[in-house]
Structures are given as C-alpha cells and as structure tokens.
Amino acid sequence: MSNTIFAFGLGIGTQNKEGNWLEVFYSAPCLHVEKGTLDALLESTNYEGGNSTLVLEEGDLNRLHMNLLKAGNIEQAELASRLKASTKPIILCVLATDEAPSNPAEVYLKLQLISHRLVQPHNTVLDGMFGLLINTAWTSEGPIDVKELADRQLSARMEGRTIEVFSVDKFPKMLNFIVPTGIRVGDAARIRLGAHLAEGTTVMHEGFVNFNAGTLGSSMVEGRISAGVVVGDGSDLGGGCSTMGTLSGGGNIVIGVGEKCLIGANAGIGIGLGDRCIVESGLYITAGSKVAVLDENNQVVSTVKARELSGQSDLLFRRNSETGAIECKTNKTAIALNEALHAHN
Ligand SMILES: CC(C)(COP(=O)(O)OP(=O)(O)OC[C@H]1O[C@@H](n2cnc3c(N)ncnc32)[C@H](O)[C@@H]1OP(=O)(O)O)[C@@H](O)C(=O)NCCC(=O)NCCS
Incomplete structure (x- = not known):
C-alpha cells in the first residue's frame, strides 16, 4: 500500500428514504494526506485501503480522535471528536487515488476539494459524476x-x-458548503458547488459560475462562467456576457480565458482567449465565425476562422459598426483593472 493518499474527508451526509446519499458536507477536506494520518484512518476505522466510503460510529470517531492526535493532525482530530455529537450520519470518504468517482460521497468530496481551492478545475477526475448525483x-x-x-x-x-x-x-449552492476567503458574491444561487473562486473574485448578481470552473485570481465576474471554463488573474467578465463551455461547433476542447482580458457586456466567446484580449461589448465570437484580421492602418491582412485565433494573446475583437464584419486588431492597451473596483474585495 502507498504511504500517501490523494484525499479524504470527514463529512455529514443526508440520505433519501432508500438510503442513498443526496449530499455530504465536508467542513475540512484534505488533499495529499501523509502516512501518519493514513495509519490513523486504517487503525481507527474499517478502512482497509483503496477508494472507500464508510459510515462511522461513535467508537470509530473516538479512536480516530486519539490516533489523529498521535499523528499530529490536530485539525482532523478535533473534527472527529466534534462530529461525535452529530445527529446525522458521519461519513469517512477516502480516495487513495484520483479516479472517476463511484458514489455521491466521492463526487461531493471532489467538488469540495475544488471549492476549498485545494484542487484547481480540471485537476481531478470527475468522469461520470452526473449519473451518480440524485436530483435534489x-x-x-x-x-x-x-x-x-x-x-x-x-x-x-x-x-x-x-x-x-x-x-x-443535482448541485447545491457553493456558499452553503464553503465561503472561501477574499470573495464577494451578489447572489449565492448563482454559484454551484464545485466552482473555484480565487482570492479577489467578485461575482455580481448577473454573474454565474458552474462546477469545475472559475477564477484563478482577481476578477470581476458579471457574466457567465460555464462548466469547465477557467478565467485567469486580472480578467473581467462584463455584464451578461457568455462563455461557451467548449469550443463552439461541437467537440470537447474546453475553452479558457487568459490573464488581464475583458469580455465586454453582452459579448460572448466560443473560442479561448490568451492574455490581454478584449471582446467588444455585444460581440459573440463563435469558433466558425470569419474574422478579418486588421493591421495597424485598419487594412485587412487576412480572413480566418475565429478558432484559428483561439488562445492567442493581445487581440481586440470588434464588430465593425459600418460593415457588420467581425474584426481583430492587436490590443495595444493592456487592460488595467479598475483598481477601485477590486480594492475592497
Ligand atoms: C471594443 C472597445 C474596447 C473599444 O474601445 P476603445 O479601444 O476605447 O476604442 P474607441 O472607442 O476609443 O475607438 C477607437 C477607434 O476605433 C473606432 N471603433 C471603435 N469601435 C468600433 C467598431 N465597432 N467599428 C468600427 N470602428 C470602431 C472608433 O470610432 C475610433 O475611431 P477613431 O480612431 O477614428 O476615432 C469598447 O468599445 C468596448 O466594447 N469595451 C467594453 C466595455 C465593457 O463592456 N465593459 C464591461 C462593462 S459591465
């Protein structure tokens, strides 16, 4: 058996009448656990290795408390002790390895690892999770x-x-499970569990963040971050803007937004953006859209499909207000985030 495990969590679960888990609340999920803690789990409970979900009794929690203390894991030891008073079932979910989840307790642990910022979006396997969750x-x-x-x-x-x-x-509000430090959220209903909100993120009422998606740094989010989309530090999503989960037109290439970008109000992207890009308000760039690439004198140099520009940096996209053509220029003005906007996060 390996000396470390991918993750574990002590949680409080809710079941339906058939005994299936609807949700599990892990107040302090742990990532990359060391041997001492792993030994405490093995010695105190029926855990015998591998990926496993167990319901703990008071005796298990007592032993866990003592053995975690011996292992020097004070936080989890105190949690084990505290959970003895729970009137709801206590779950121990151990993920020895990061594999596709096999039950709701594992899905909830992984979603909470992301929302607790222990794992960034796309860095844990969530394959098949939808089928495991019950409509709640x-x-x-x-x-x-x-x-x-x-x-x-x-x-x-x-x-x-x-x-x-x-x-x-299938997903609850993230904030009912964890409120990460240094964020502001206008409407809790707009953030699903499994979202990743970095320090310095503000999500206004119109903003939305799906699971396995979110921000990596300071961002003002007034638009929608679809499942899987990750937004780099210093990028702003204008009011009502849209990000497609995958490169539009089919396929499974997940799009991302680089650093210091601005997607204008009511704009949308079906392609990825590199760093320091701007999309004019109201312009929706789908992957197949023909884009006229302009030089410094606003002369058309070439016409390409937008997907060919996906992920490139320093671009400004606009719809020519006279011709209606989508144009792309070099963005010379790196977007300076509105300092006042972010100063009070
Ligand atoms: C695309 C955008 C960034 C351009 O702004 P800008 O760089 O300040 O550009 P300006 O408005 O100063 O225009 C520069 C030149 O391009 C021209 N231009 C701007 N947009 C144009 C368009 N869509 N079609 C044709 N020409 C355009 C201007 O007329 C001007 O021409 P000039 O040099 O001959 O005077 C801006 O229009 C925009 O959409 N910003 C997003 C703001 C936003 O939504 N924020 C979020 C709020 S929630």
Missing part, C-alpha cells in the same frame, strides 16, 4: 430527494410549516 430539492429544511418532496410538503403543511424550495438541481 434544496429547501429550507435541507436537501430532499425530489421524488419525496410532495410528501414532505404535505407533512410540513399539516404541521403549519411551509417548505421553501430554493432550487431543484
């Missing part, structure tokens, strides 16, 4: 399997309560 109503009384919602609503009404349903989705 996220309500004022916690997560409820959508198949059980009507019954719960009736019961609640009979007791004089109304269950507030916030969403019906």
